[in-house]
Amino acid sequence: MSTATSAPEQSGRSYHHGDLRSALVCAAVARVEEVGAEHVSLRAVAAEVGVSPSAAYHHFADKDALLGEVAAQGLHQLVDSVSTQVASIPIGSREAARLRFRAAAQAYVEFALSHPQLFRVAFSPYCLEHPGVPTTDDGSVPVLSDLLNDLVSTGGLNATVRDGSEDVFVATLHGLATLTMQGMIPRERVPELLTKIEQLIGVSD
């Protein structure tokens, strides 16, 4: 029963846990991904870290606050994943701009499909209870905003149409990811639908 779960340094199973707060968040994320947020118990998370249930209350007001942190973590991971994928494709030609757009879309959907429960909790009421999570204004949109500017400057998108349509793209990607994750859109149709989106905004002809 040694608590070798994820403690940074098991310095003789000391009474104090190096960094309990983030250890709890980490375990909670894992638990959420396994069984879904609605079936996660505070006690199970605490047990996984090897700590008594009440210890958590020195770091979080209540269970919802812990899940709020999980939600924030999920949003952060999503934004990171999309940003990374987009950044891996060079800026330049009009074709490159289209590829970046597609990379963003694929990364978004990919994340939702590979971490469904985390994705779900990231867009649940939990994320609103605690501030400091990246919303459309400071987190996910900058990536997309650059993307669209890119498309415009390389002639792939009409400037007057582009203006102020970041949110429309976010909405489309988010809806696509959500519905695909829930099985309402078959995942094999996603590439085809992405092509369709490019057609609709006139990026591909």
Place this chain on the structure above:
Amino acid sequence: MSTATSAPEQSGRSYHHGDLRSALVCAAVARVEEVGAEHVSLRAVAAEVGVSPSAAYHHFADKDALLGEVAAQGLHQLVDSVSTQVASIPIGSREAARLRFRAAAQAYVEFALSHPQLFRVAFSPYCLEHPGVPTTDDGSVPVLSDLLNDLVSTGGLNATVRDGSEDVFVATLHGLATLTMQGMIPRERVPELLTKIEQLIGVSD
């Protein structure tokens, strides 16, 4: 405290409850809209109907099954609401087709904003545990499919672009509704964004 919720006949508060199953679903829907699905307790729902907690287990396998029914109900209400709004606008000119499209979008977003918790549970894992809920294939898309056909036949939309893009539209509407409901898109921007969408698909010029 009479159980006048929705019993077909309150024949003297009899031991048997005329139609407990749907009464429970009805109360659960109300409770979900009040506090959100994750904070609904079986006991509270049963108490609201005036029945013992265990009575519910003669109609539902467990709490999740009850919430599954709530989810199905929510989806059904959503589809109904959108269908009704769309049907209230006559078919005919190209302008009428555009108005119908806009009515559908507005109804979708409207529903999400006025019943956020019900909307949320409708697109939660609960809806997948029980079959028989309208998915994109048999429930929400037919409305949209007609809508797009309408747009094509009146010259508002290119036929080759339209083909197979129902899901893209559903995704966009769903994403818009979801993100607006969660405050990630300010609700006052919705009309503007709908106009943007019409611009993008070339329906409005």
Place this chain on the structure above:
DNA sequence: CGCCAATCTGAACAACATCAAGTTCCATGG
């Protein structure tokens, strides 16, 4: 070295989901 504040434990509580066994009701057939 001694003390303080932060950290964690253990036991406790009420509310919860769930289940087994008992109770009430209704319909049916004799």
Place this chain on the structure above:
DNA sequence: CCATGGAACTTGATGTTGTTCAGATTGGCG
């Protein structure tokens, strides 16, 4: 008219949950 069977519901109990609180333990600061 009454027994009888099964469905609908209740009661009571069990184990788990979120949450609290008094106290034990610790690292670090003076």
